[in-house]
Amino acid sequence: MTVAKKLTKCPYCKETIAAEAIRCRHCHADLVDKTGRRTSFFSRYNTFRTGFIVGILFTLVVGFLVYLQFYVSR
Ligand SMILES: [Zn+2]
8 A cells, every 4th residue: 555645736836736735835825625615816815815914913913012011111
């Protein structure tokens, strides 16, 4: 018996990836197959937008904490 991984091709960049991969390691596209109701476009869009929003929130929180630190310890 071989322990070969099942392979498939990324539908976006056509690179060979593991069949169970949920994200292409070459082009980082989200691959939600079988269970996937999400289309690639929306998943990529949502990933970008979510990252953007999380980045802003993180910056705000860190900024607030830094502000508090200075304010409290003045
Ligand atoms: Zn790809």
